[in-house]
Amino acid sequence: xxxxxxxxxxxxxxxxxxxxxxxxxxxxxxxxxxxxxxxxxxxxxxxxxxxxxxxxxxxxxxxxxxxxxxxxxxxxxxxxxxxxxxxxxxxxxxxxxxxxxxxxxxxxxxxxxxxxxxxxxxxxxxxxxxxxxxxxxxxxxxxxxxxxxxxxxxxxxxxxxxxx
Amino acid sequence: xxxxxxxxxxxxxxxxxxxxxxxxxxxxxxxxxxxxxxxxxxxxxxxxxxxxxxxxxxxxxxxxxxxxxxxxxxxxxxxxxxxxxxxxxxxxxxxxxxxxxxxxxxxxxxxxxxxxxxxxxxxxxxxxxxxxxxxxxxxxxxxxxxxxxxxxxxxxxxxxxxxxxxxxxxxxxxxxxxxxxxxxxxxxxxxxxxxxxxxxxxxxxxxxxxxxxxxxxxxxxxxxxxxxxxxxxxxxxxxx
Numbered sequence: 325x326x327x328x329x330x331x332x333x334x335x336x337x338x339x340x341x342x343x344x345x346x347x348x349x350x351x352x353x354x355x356x357x358x359x360x361x362x363x364x365x366x367x368x369x370x371x372x373x374x375x376x377x378x379x380x381x382x383x384x385x386x387x388x389x390x391x392x393x394x395x396x397x398x399x400x401x402x403x404x405x406x407x408x409x410x411x412x413x414x415x416x417x418x419x420x421x422x423x424x425x426x427x428x429x430x431x432x433x434x435x436x437x438x439x440x441x442x443x444x445x446x447x448x449x450x451x452x453x454x455x456x457x458x459x460x461x462x463x464x465x466x467x468x469x470x471x472x473x474x475x476x477x478x479x480x481x482x483x484x485x486x487x488x
Numbered sequence: 489x490x491x492x493x494x495x496x497x498x499x500x501x502x503x504x505x506x507x508x509x510x511x512x513x514x515x516x517x518x519x520x521x522x523x524x525x526x527x528x529x530x531x532x533x534x535x536x537x538x539x540x541x542x543x544x545x546x547x548x549x550x551x552x553x554x555x556x557x558x559x560x561x562x563x564x565x566x567x568x569x570x571x572x573x574x575x576x577x578x579x580x581x582x583x584x585x586x587x588x589x590x591x592x593x594x595x596x597x598x599x600x601x602x603x604x605x606x607x608x609x610x611x612x613x614x615x616x617x618x619x620x621x622x623x624x625x626x627x628x629x630x631x632x633x634x635x636x637x638x639x640x641x642x643x644x645x646x647x648x649x650x651x652x653x654x655x656x657x658x659x660x661x662x663x664x665x666x667x668x669x670x671x672x673x674x675x676x677x678x679x680x681x682x683x684x685x686x687x688x689x690x691x692x693x694x695x696x697x698x699x700x701x702x703x704x705x706x707x708x709x710x711x712x713x714x715x716x717x718x719x720x721x722x723x724x725x726x727x728x
Contacts, residue, residue: 330530361693368692374676375692 330355331363336371345381346372349388353357358389386439394429394436395472398422399453403442405483410463411450415439417464419453434478435471494704496701509725513582522578527551529573530576537586540595540624542602542713543663544574551575556598557624561585570594599624605657605685606714607641608632615713620713632648644688649698653709653719660716677702688691688718 338344348367359367359382368375382388400406400415406452406454415437419425428435439472443451448460451468459470509520515537520629522531530546542555551574558573563583570591573584603621610616610632611659625632633639644657666689667678677700681690691700709717 350599364693373681374671376676376679376690379692380681382678384683 325354327356328362329362331366338370340371342373345373345378349378349382358392359462363469365384369384370438372447389427389436389438391427391429391436392433394434396414396434397436399436399438399440399443401441401449401451401453402439403441403446403449405446406442406450409449411439414450414452414462414463414467418471431462434475450469503610509580509653511578511580511582513578513580513584515584515588526578527574528560528562528571528576528578528584531578532560532573532586533586538627539573539586540599540628541574542620542624542661543665545668545711548668548700552668555602555661555663557602559591559594559598561588561591563608595628596630597636599630601630601655603632604634605640605642605658606657606661607656608639609659609715613659614718614721615712615715619715622648622649629666640685647697648720649696649699650702650704651720652706653697655689655697656718657688657690659714661714662687663690663713665711665713666717669707669711673705673707675702678708 331352334355335348337351338348345367348371349359352363352367356363364378364382365375367373368378371378382390392473398418400411400418402411402415415426418437422430422437424430424435424437426437440453443453443458445451445458445460448458450462451463452459454470454474460468462470496573509524509619511520513531514520515532515535518535520531520535529539529541529544531715539558540710541558543552544555544558545551546605551572553572553575556572556684559570560573561584562569562571562576562674563585563633564579564581567601570573610619610622616622624630636685641658646654646656652691662680664680666674667680670676672677677691677697679691680687680692682688689698691697712718
């Protein structure tokens with residue numbers, strides 16, 4: 325189904341009142357993975373709000389992203405415990421290795437980088453979550469290995485997929 | 489300018505319904521009668537008290553209150569508080585202090601914060617003759633350059649795509665006046681994006697100004713207190 329049709333379906337579940345704006349944006353992102361320019365325009369039209377205001381809101385909150393997430397979305401925890409244990413250094417390391425900034429996706433679409441606050445396993449801080457898998461006690465030194473392993477896995481998956 | 493406010497408000501005073509009580513307050517020891525619901529800043533300005541202000545706009549329902557230059561101390565019922573004068577409605581028996589040492593320090597810091605990410609280039613600035621920052625700094629004898637804070641001017645792209653005016657984000661003080669006038673005219677092309685130090689004034693998805701269905705009323709340029717939005721010189725081409 326076309327993106328705009330899908331968004332239309334999602335918006336049907338909401339009244340065009342201001343208080344429903346954030347839940348509607350969340351629902352669209354939940355479904356499509358991100359908020360495209362077209363999606364923001366559609367939301368603006370539905371809520372009778374200027375597109376500039378939707379853009380303002382979407383860029384204000386960390387939870388919204390405007391680019392499609394990568395196949396392996398990297399979530400680096402910057403909650404208090406993880407931050408104190410060097411979570412920001414881990415984030416820097418991912419940013420350096422993947423050559424993207426926080427919130428962006430690599431050109432090949434493999435990885436995207438995000439910071440979040442607390443997965444509830446502070447005892448193994450600093451923590452990184454990739455594809456629902458928790459990487460405990462991360463260090464910047466381990467970052468390269470994690471990325472290489474995922475890239476290798478992608479390659480073998482592709483080969484297995486191509487062969488039969 | 490202060491005179492202009494004076495006339496405007498006097499006219500308004502005369503049409504006030506006689507039945508509503510007129511709150512009387514004391515500004516720096518002087519007793520003053522004001523319109524009910526009137527904001528402190530405008531009362532002070534029309535009665536001859538100078539309060540620096542950058543983002544305040546008359547007739548705005550919800551004052552932005554972002555520049556923090558109009559901070560004053562108010563004493564109501566024995567409690568002394570620091571409030572922005574542009575958003576504080578007058579109240580009966582309110583005591584207002586517009587020029588205490590504490591206020592001077594807070595305003596000075598607010599001004600330094602504004603100037604710390606402002607590209608100071610008055611020589612080449614199109615708005616140097618009408619610049620509110622220069623007016624405020626000279627009337628309070630403050631230097632334009634921050635003394636306590638480092639200068640952190642970001643490297644942001646200048647939008648000169650519009651045939652009539654240019655937007656230089658490095659001179660924007662985020663007063664929101666342009667956003668509010670454009671909104672009042674029913675367009676709302678401009679808004680803030682991002683958060684904290686990264687916040688910038690921009691259009692939907694950073695579209696160039698020329699791509700909007702802007703009617704070139706130039707109200708945003710007229711209301712801009714700094715050189716962030718400025719008219720192009722006649723004959724100046726699109727690329728600058």
